[in-house]
Amino acid sequence: SACATGGNGISFVSSSLAAYNSNSVNDAKTAFVGGTPVTTIDPSEGDGVFVFKLVNGPNPEDVIYGMIKATELKPGVSVDFEYRIGNIYAHLEIVK
Secondary structure: OOOOOOOOOOEEEEEOOOHHHHHOOHHHHHHHHHHEOOOOOOEEEEEOOOEEEEEEEOHHEEEEEEEEEEEEEEOOOEEEEEEEEOOHHHHHHHHH
């Protein structure tokens, strides 16, 4: 919630393991645009894979698309995620 100010924030669209494994940022962006974005996710939903859109500022290069996958889920305790790099290589440090 601290970063969700001035139009910044993150939203998610549910995806599939096949889409995650294909590792195509263009397909991820298309899936996001065609989906119904939400601001919270349930990592136990479906394959536990989600496309995300992170808005980190007002400029086009501040919009990051990528994918995350739940790798380990301990209900009520913790969840581990793996992610695919955003749509621009420079986003790697931001996504981390």
